[in-house]
Amino acid sequence: MKKTALLLLSLAFSLPGFSQGNNYTQNYKKYDNLALTPPMGWNSWNKFACNVDEKLIREVADALVATGMKDAGYTYINIDDCWHGERDAQGFIHEDPKRFPSGMKALADYIHSKGLKFGVYSDAGSQTCGGRPGSRGYEFQDAQVYASWGVDYLKYDWCNTEGLKAEGAYKTITAALRKAGRPIVLSICEWGNDKPWEWGPTVGHLWRTTGDIYNCFDCINDHGTWKSWGVMQILDKQDGLRQYAGPGHWNDPDMLEVGNGMPANEDRAHFTMWSMIAAPLITGNDLRKMSKETTEILTNREVLAVNQDKLGVQGFKQSTKDSVETWLKPLEGGKWAVTFLNRSRKPQPVRFDWQTTPITDDLSKQELNATKTTYKVRNLWAKKDAGTTKKAFAATVPAHDVVLLLLTK
Structure with missing residues (x-):
């Protein structure tokens, strides 16, 4: 009798339905047919850092349209760090109610009504770089929330990731996005530490190749435990990476600093080189207060065509x-x-x-x-x-x- 029971138990666990992980297989591959040319848009961090709220984001969306940038191809309005409120008792993330009283869904609807797309930010660690709730342990819940809001783009950072391995962490958020069911562009922001160009092409649509940029043409800003880099320093760090880039998977040398304090000649050189290396063109300036020179640089369609070329080859x-x-x-x-x-x-x-x-x-x-x-x-x-x-x-x-x-x- 004991032998029969053991045999039946053995057979049960050998059947496909009882195979370990069979019912929980994850899809670690990004959504296809997104970002077939380098993404173009705007991100809040370079100019505003944590000083974000729904009034600012709506005004920037309006400015993207009014300045002709939308017509030139800029699509995404991305909120970076510090939009987060708290998690509820079930662990679902909410927006900061003071900064975003109308809610993220209403903000996304407003941005979509302009013919634009909406992006948010999170982090693979327990906290974001700005000390807000990170996604570690909540990846699938966060992805469900983003999908319900109508998010189109997720920048996923790498602060406070003690003990995590980058490839595995980013595969987890990719699986969560796939499970949530809404096609979302995934921007891997791991700073190039774990060679994301080697594993990123199937996991995300773009990946940071370096630490943070700042608005200096040719200098390094040493913060002690980390450095931020001028335009030329970041350009030099792209050497040897061009074979990893192409339609749907791009090397990301970080966001543009055009319009953030460098003179027009340096902004023009910065913009040109990002176009030459098929970089995502995510602006980081105040679109509501652009000079004529800045607007002309960012909306030069002949230069943009170099960046957006469908062949997708990095220079x-x-x-x-x-x-x-x-x-x-x-x-x-x-x-x-x-x-x-x-x-x-x-x-x-x-x-x-x-x-x-x-x-x-x-x-x-x-x-x-x-x-x-x-x-x-x-x-x-x-x-x-x-x-x-x-x-x-x-x-x-x-x-x-x-x-x-x-x-x-």
Whole structure:
């Protein structure tokens, strides 16, 4: 009798329905067909940090439309840290009732009514970087709440994550988002510590490659236990990562500082290089108070087209001479973007002989060979044609600035 019982028990647990984990298999793969070009939008952190409320977010959404940024392709209105209130007795997260008295669902509805998309922020740890409730242990509940609000984008940070392994933590939130059933873009904000480019492409839609940016062209801000980085420092840290980027999965060198205090030439160079490396274009300035120069930089559609090119290939540095870097980005239809970046504090002359400098990109297998094909040359910031590749290109690049060209067959 005992043998029979043991046999039956053994058979029961060997059946598919009793297999360990069979009924609880998780889907650790992100939603497909999202972020097929680098995401474009706005985030509150760089300018406002924790000083966020629903009045500000509504006004920024209005400004995104009024300034022409929506028409230029900017889509997301993302609230960063400090929107959080408390968890209820069942563990569900709520917004701060003083800052967001109408509730996140009403705010999301307002943003959606503008033809825009809505993003929020959380953290893989027990607390966010700003000390609000993190998602650790509440991932599936939080994902349900975000879906009920109508969230379209989640930035997921990495503070207070004692003992967690990044890949596993981000797979957990991905599984939670899949279970909640609403397609949400996942922005992995792990600062590049655990090489998210190696495991991130199936888990999220973009991943931070570095620590935080700040509004300085070429400097480092040492906070003691951590550093924030200037634009050029972050650009340098992208070396060796381009093979991991493509439609639906992007290297993220952090948000834009355009309009946050650097002069127009440095903002222009910053914006150009983020466009060249197919970076997400998430602005971080006060859209309600933009200068004409800032607006013109952020809405230059010819430059935006370089970033949003459907081929989805990240650009690369081809050469450096006298503090001037030459960068190239293959584009759809055999076109090329070419940038001359002057990192010095003095204007620098450049001369590029297309006829004697054939270029092949091993990653995309695209070729730029002016001896075989004649290209029209257009200066995208000057907004004027600049001849063809039958003649060498010559110009002076101002200090901390760029010349950006588009080559079309």
